[in-house]
Structures are given as C-alpha cells and as structure tokens.
Amino acid sequence: MTWAEFWIVLLRVVLTFGLLMVLTIINVWLERKLLADMQSRIGPNRAGPFGILQTVADGLKLFFKESITPRKVELGMYVLAPFLAVIPAFLIFMMVPWGAPFTIGDQEVTLQGADLNIGLLFILAMSSMAVYAVVLAGWSSGSKYPLIGGVRATAQAISYEAALGLSMVAVVMFTATQGDGGTLSLSEIVNRQAGTWGDVIPALEPILRFVPRWNIFPQIVAFVIFFIAIVAETNRAPFDLVEAEQEIVGGFHTEYSGVRFAMFFLAEYVNIFSMSAIAATLFLGGWNGPTFDGVVPGLVSAILPTVYFLLKTYVIVFLFFWIRATLPRLRYDQLMTLGWKRLIPGALGWLVLSTFVIAFRQFGLPWS
Amino acid sequence: MGMFSELWKGLQVTGGTMLRTIFGGSELVTTQFPKETRQKPQRFHGRHVLNRYPDGMEKCIGCELCAGACPADCIHVRGADNNPDNPTSPGERYGYIYEINMLRCIFCGLCVEACPTEAITMTHLFEMSTTNRQDAIYTRKELLMDPSGHVPHMFPDETIGDLAELESADGWMRATAPSGVAAYEGVKMWRDTPGARTWDPEPGQDEADRATGAGEEDDG
Numbered sequence: 001m002t003w004a005e006f007w008i009v010l011l012r013v014v015l016t017f018g019l020l021m022v023l024t025i026i027n028v029w030l031e032r033k034l035l036a037d038m039q040s041r042i043g044p045n046r047a048g049p050f051g052i053l054q055t056v057a058d059g060l061k062l063f064f065k066e067s068i069t070p071r072k073v074e075l076g077m078y079v080l081a082p083f084l085a086v087i088p089a090f091l092i093f094m095m096v097p098w099g100a101p102f103t104i105g106d107q108e109v110t111l112q113g114a115d116l117n118i119g120l121l122f123i124l125a126m127s128s129m130a131v132y133a134v135v136l137a138g139w140s141s142g143s144k145y146p147l148i149g150g151v152r153a154t155a156q157a158i159s160y161e162a163a164l165g166l167s168m169v170a171v172v173m174f175t176a177t178q179g180d181g182g183t184l185s186l187s188e189i190v191n192r193q194a195g196t197w198g199d200v201i202p203a204l205e206p207i208l209r210f211v212p213r214w215n216i217f218p219q220i221v222a223f224v225i226f227f228i229a230i231v232a233e234t235n236r237a238p239f240d241l242v243e244a245e246q247e248i249v250g251g252f253h254t255e256y257s258g259v260r261f262a263m264f265f266l267a268e269y270v271n272i273f274s275m276s277a278i279a280a281t282l283f284l285g286g287w288n289g290p291t292f293d294g295v296v297p298g299l300v301s302a303i304l305p306t307v308y309f310l311l312k313t314y315v316i317v318f319l320f321f322w323i324r325a326t327l328p329r330l331r332y333d334q335l336m337t338l339g340w341k342r343l344i345p346g347a348l349g350w351l352v353l354s355t356f357v358i359a360f361r362q363f364g365l366p367w368s
Numbered sequence: 369m370g371m372f373s374e375l376w377k378g379l380q381v382t383g384g385t386m387l388r389t390i391f392g393g394s395e396l397v398t399t400q401f402p403k404e405t406r407q408k409p410q411r412f413h414g415r416h417v418l419n420r421y422p423d424g425m426e427k428c429i430g431c432e433l434c435a436g437a438c439p440a441d442c443i444h445v446r447g448a449d450n451n452p453d454n455p456t457s458p459g460e461r462y463g464y465i466y467e468i469n470m471l472r473c474i475f476c477g478l479c480v481e482a483c484p485t486e487a488i489t490m491t492h493l494f495e496m497s498t499t500n501r502q503d504a505i506y507t508r509k510e511l512l513m514d515p516s517g518h519v520p521h522m523f524p525d526e527t528i529g530d531l532a533e534l535e536s537a538d539g540w541m542r543a544t545a546p547s548g549v550a551a552y553e554g555v556k557m558w559r560d561t562p563g564a565r566t567w568d569p570e571p572g573q574d575e576a577d578r579a580t581g582a583g584e585e586d587d588g
Contacts, residue, residue, distance in 0.1 A: 037389040038382040041398045325386075326378040 008107050013094070016113040020093045023310075024269045028055040031269075031321045038325040059262060067258035072142035081140060082256065082263035085133035088126040089267040093274035095119040097187040099287055100305035111287075111306065112187060119186040120172065123278060124165055127233055130271065131157040134235070134242055134252045137264070141255035149251025152332070153242045156232060159339030160239075164229035166347035167222040170354050171215055171282050177358050186278075189215075190286035216283040221350045223283045225343055227319070230275040232339070234268065236320055238327035241335060276316035277309070284312040413475040414491045416468055416511055417519050419561045424515035426456050427487035427561075430463035437482035442472035463487075466511060470496055471504045491519065517561055 029044060029052050036043025044051035069078065094113025101110040116122050131153055138150020171189075176182035178192040178200075197217065198209030216223050232239035243251040250256075253264045280286060289308035291301040330338065388394035399406055408414075419427045430447020448464035456462040479488050488511075498504050513519045 034386060037386040040385060040389055040394055040396055042396055042400065322379060322382060325382045327375070 004105070004107055008104070008109050012109060012111060013113050015111070016094055016098065017090065019098065020090065020270060020273065023273055024266065025055045025059075026052065027269050027273055027317060028058075028265075029053075030317075031324075034318070034321045035325050038322075062262040062265075063259050065258040067256075067260050070142065070255050073255065074140040074142065077136045077140035078255075079260075081133050081137035082260045082267075083133075084136065085130060085267035086263045086270070088129040088133070089270035089274065092123050092126045093270065093277060095123055095186050096274065096277045096281055097190055097286055098277070098306055098309050100291070100302070101187075102302060110187060115185060115187050117183070117185045120168055120184040120189075124161070124168070127164075127271075127275075128157070128161060130267065131161075133264075133267070137256065138252040141252070143255050145248040145250070145254045146252050148248050149242045149244070149254070152244075153235070153252065156235075156239065156241060156335060156339075159336060160229045160232035160343070163225055163339065163343035163347045164233055166344065166351055167226040167229065168282070170222040170347070170351045171219055171226075173351075173358060174215060174219055174354060177362065186281050186286075190281055190288060193285040194288050212285055212288065214283060214285040214288075219283065219354070221346070222354075223279070225347045225350070226279060226283070227316070228338075228343060230279060231320065231323065232335075234271040234275055234320075236268075236272065237324040238330050239335060240329060241332060244329060246329075272317060272320055273313070276320065277313045279316045280309065280312035284315075286312075408492045412490070412492045412494075413477050414493045415470065415496055415506070416473075416479070416488055417491050418463075418466060418508070418512040419487055419489060420513055420515060420517070421458070422561065425458050426462055426512065427485045428463040428466065429457050429459040429485055429487070430461040431484065433482040433484065434479035434488055437478040439476060439478060440472045440474045442469040443467070443479060444469075459485075463508070466508045468506045468511065469504065470506055471501065493521070513561070 032054070033043040033051070035041075044054035047053040047057045069075070095116060097110060097112040097115070099111030101108055103109065134153040134157075135150045138146040138148075138153065141147070172182060172184060175189050175192055179188070183189060183192075193213050193215060195213045196209050197211045197213050198205040198207075200213060201208055211217065235242045241247075241251075243253070245251075248254070253261055256264060285308075287305035287309040289305065291304045293301050295301075296304075385394060389396070421427060428445075430445060432445045432447065435441075435443040435445045444465065444467040445463050446465040447461040449461055450456055450459070456464075475490070477490060480490055496504070510520055
C-alpha cells in the first residue's frame with residue numbers, strides 16, 4: 001500500500017464517520033421536532049437555530065453526568081455492553097456507498113467506508129452483534145427490568161432477523177440476474193440499479209424510460225418485509241418492546257446513566273440511519289440519479305449523487321419517525337405472531353416466487 | 369390487507385397534523401412557557417395571600433379555623449390580642465404567627481372556605497420552586513399583602529412568572545359564594561381589599577348554567 005492509498009482510505013473512513021455523526025445528531029433533533037409537529041407541539045427550539053443543537057447540548061450534559069454503577073452488576077459485561085452497541089452500529093454504515101466514486105490523480109476514491117465483497121453478510125453479522133449488546137446489557141445489570149428487556153431482545157431479534165435475511169436474499173438473487181453473476185458488495189448492487197427499466201425491457205420502453213431501475217419495483221414485497229424487519233431490528237416503535245418505558249422502565253438501559261447511556265442512545269440513532277441507508281441502497285438505487293453532466297457545473301453534478309442518496313435515506317428515516325408517532329407498541333404475542341406467522345412465511349413465499357420467475361426468465365419452462 | 373389500510377388511516381392523522389403544524393393553521397397545544405404564559409382559570413388554586421381591608425387593617429383574626437380545616441396540616445396560626453390603641457385587625461385578636469408549608473400544601477382551598485373573614489385567599493401564582501426546604505415555609509412576611517394591596521413575592525428577582533398575577537389576589541373568592549348561598553346574583557358577597565382591585569358582583573351559578581346549558585350533568 002502506498003502512502004497515497006493510505007491517505008485515501010483514511011480520508012474516506014473519516015468522511016464516512018463524520019457524515020454519520022453529524023447526521024445522527026441532526027436526526028435526533030429531527031425526530032423530536034417531527035414528533036412535536038405530529039402532536040401539535042413546538043418541540044426543541046432553544047439551542048441554536050431552530051433548536052438544531054439540542055442534541056449537542058443533551059450529549060454534553062450526559063458526558064458530564066456520573067455513570068452510576070449499581071452494586072449487583074456484572075462489571076465487565078456491564079461496561080462492555082455500550083461499546084458493543086456502538087461499534088457495530090458504526091461498522092454497518094461503513095459498508096454503504098454514499099456518493100459516486102471519483103478520481104484524484106490516478107487514485108479512484110469510492111465514497112464508502114470499505115467496499116467489502118461480502119458487504120451484505122457483514123451487515124447481517126454486525127446487526128446480529130448489536131443484539132448481543134442489548135442482551136448483555138440486560139443480563140449484566142443484575143436487575144429485573146433490564147433482564148426482561150434483554151430476554152425480549154433475544155426473541156425479537158431471532159424472529160425478525162430471519163425475515164430480514166430472507167428479504168435480502170430475494171434482492172441478492174434478483175441482483176444476480178441484473179449483471180455479471182451474483183454479488184454481495186453494496187457498491188456493485190448500487191451500480192446494477194443505474195439507468196431506467198426502459199433499458200432492460202425494450203418492449204415497454206416509452207413508459208418505462210422514466211422509471212428508474214430500482215429494485216423496489218420488482219421487489220416491492222421484499223421491501224415491505226425488509227422495512228418492517230429493520231424497524232424491529234433497531235428496536236423502534238411499534239417494536240420497542242426491548243425498551244418499553246411504560247412496562248419495564250427503560251428495558252435494557254434502565255441501569256445505565258451518563259456517558260454509557262449516551263452510547264446506547266447514539267447506537268440506536270446510528271442504527272436508524274444506517275439501516276435506512278441500507279434500505280435506500282438495496283431498494284431505492286443508492287446514489288443513482290440524473291447528474292445532469294454538462295448542464296450544471298461540475299461540482300454540482302459531483303455532489304448530486306450524495307444528495308440523492310441522502311434524500312432517499314431520509315424518506316425511509318421519515319417513515320421510521322412517522323410510524324413511531326402513529327402506532328402503539330405491539331403486545332409481545334402480537335410481535336411473535338407478526339414475525340413468525342406473517343413475515344417469515346411471506347418472505348419465504350416471495351423468495352420462492354421470485355426464484356421461479358428468475359429461473360423461468362433464464363431457462364424457460366422446465367418442459368420446453 | 370386490512371392491516372395496511374388501518375395503518376394508512378393512522379398515518380393520515382399524524383401526517384396531516386404534521387403538515388398543519390408546519391404550514392400553520394393548526395393551533396399548538398403547548399406554549400413557550402417562561403416567555404408566554406397562559407390565561408389561568410378564574411378559580412385557579414395558586415399560592416395563598418393574606419388580605420387586608422381597604423383601610424389597611426388585616427382581615428385575619430387569628431381564629432385558626434384554616435389550620436383546623438387543612439387536611440395536610442400545613443398551616444400554623446397563633447393569634448394574639450390586638451393592642452386597643454393601635455389594632456392590627458378589626459376584631460379582638462389577630463394572627464401574629466401565620467405560616468404555610470408549601471411543600472405540604474395540596475392547594476385544596478379548604479382554608480379559603482373555612483376562613484370567616486375572607487382573610488386567606490388564593491392567587492394565580494404557581495412558580496414557587498426553591499432550592500431549600502426552609503424557603504418553602506411561607507410566613508406572614510411573604511403571605512400578607514402590604515397596605516397598598518401589593519402582595520410580596522418570596523423571590524422577586526428570581527421569579528419567571530408574571531408578578532401581576534399576585535395582584536388578582538381574591539380571584540378564588542370572586543368566583544364563589546363565600547356564605548354558601550347559591551343565589552347570590554348581584555350581591556357583592558366579599559369585602560374589598562386595598563388597591564384598585566374592586567370587582568363588580570359576578571353572575572351567579574344559576575345564570576351561568578342557563579347561559580351555557582351546563583349544570584344538568586355532573587361533570588365531577
């Protein structure tokens with residue numbers, strides 16, 4: 001590795017991290033503000049313009065607070081759990097390409113933390129790791145409400161991760177037909193969503209030339225299942241049984257305070273953003289979009305892909321907030337029913353169906 | 369897909385409210401509290417005040433009925449004989465110790481009802497937080513209005529509320545019939561306090577009920 005390569009890797013990791021941090025801080029404020037709007041309230045408006053620095057103020061406050069350690073905790077796990085929550089949250093976003101690649105000199109810079117060829121598997125692995133943080137935090141707190149939260153987290157994560165994975169498989173299989181062989185790399189999945197459906201299906205070209213070649217159109221069922229599963233995976237309302245303030249105090253983070261609590265809080269919002277970014281990448285074409293090369297100045301068309309990516313991501317993020325403001329929390333048995341009796345059979349059925357369609361298009365009818 | 373249509377109904381409510389809030393037209397249910405304050409109801413039970421007559425005499429006669437009526441036992445009164453040459457109150461005695469522990473007070477207003485001379489009433493002031501338990505015990509010094517009708521505030525420099533609210537001292541008394549007579553239309557049932565704070569008699573409960581159509585059902 002040359003020095004130039006080293007600096008570019010460093011630069012893109014730092015850029016990705018910085019983007020994620022800034023947007024997470026804004027997201028916390030945005031959620032509070034939007035929830036306030038949906039409930040005819042004012043919302044945070046004191047710190048900074050429109051109260052946008054409210055999160056910074058809250059974060060600083062939490063950093064100066066004492067991190068209380070209750071007497072009966074399992075100290076090692078108790079201290080480790082917040083880090084286990086934060087680190088996978090950040091690592092997940094490192095896989096997401098958030099802008100079009102460009103070249104400096106002879107070096108190509110991809111706007112992405114790391115372009116792993118097993119990106120999707122890595123994401124699944126990391127989101128499973130994040131569950132350990134919740135479970136270990138609940139267990140190590142040595143208190144009943146965190147324990148209940150932790151136990152709920154195990155059951156919830158197992159139920160919904162299956163649906164999450166199955167809906168991803170459908171997308172991966174579909175993506176394999178869209179280019180040269182299968183891929184799990186997110187940048188390659190984004191590349192295969194470039195253009196419009198008119199390029200793929202010439203027969204309907206006049207209509208489909210305006211429809212972008214996003215996976216959501218052929219894979220709409222997978223998208224719905226994926227979205228429900230990521231809401232459950234990030235422990236957000238209506239699937240926030242793990243926290244469930246009204247039932248089990250704060251759930252797994254009941255016994256956490258100060259900076260350790262801040263880490264759980266940060267991890268939750270980082271997860272919302274990175275999961276939305278993955279949804280935008282897998283289903284909404286990532287950073288793809290018209291760049292108007294030559295029409296607008298070069299700098300603008302260089303920034304436009306990032307803008308498209310953020311717009312698509314924020315549509316999903318807004319859905320998170322909107323649903324949180326609308327739906328009451330599911331009962332535990334309803335959560336299990338939805339997971340095992342609706343989502344997993346639905347995802348499996350869709351997987352089989354889309355497999356048949358792919359096989360038919362590739363090989364024709366089995367008897368022909 | 370009944371589930372999704374129900375979901376969409378709910379989303380419409382929240383989304384519609386959001387758009388109305390952002391683009392105006394929807395009235396906010398919250399206010400910027402320290403900056404804007406809300407008009408409080410006339411019978412608001414705020415902190416207490418000890419009233420005077422317009423000639424400067426104290427209304428309190430030290431009878432301790434308020435202390436007896438208090439369900440929270442937060443009032444401590446001791447009466448003392450008036451000096452015949454320079455009386456503090458029109459009666460024989462006056463309350464020379466009058467203390468209310470605001471940490472124990474439940475603001476039920478039974479003291480106001482018990483008072484035979486309308487000496488103790490409630491204001492509209494509710495910002496009474498202190499950093500010290502001792503400061504929460506209000507004594508004569510804090511409770512008694514001065515002869516001009518001005519009600520002292522415990523922390524005049526630190527208050528975030530509207531000090532003018534202290535001036536509507538006998539709001540509670542104005543809104544009720546102290547003698548317990550239901551039909552008191554046009555009858556001024558209370559005695560004035562100093563300052564410009566004199567009010568006309570209010571319409572009685574009967575008339576108010578006829579106007580609004582209320583009164584039939586028991587609204588608790």
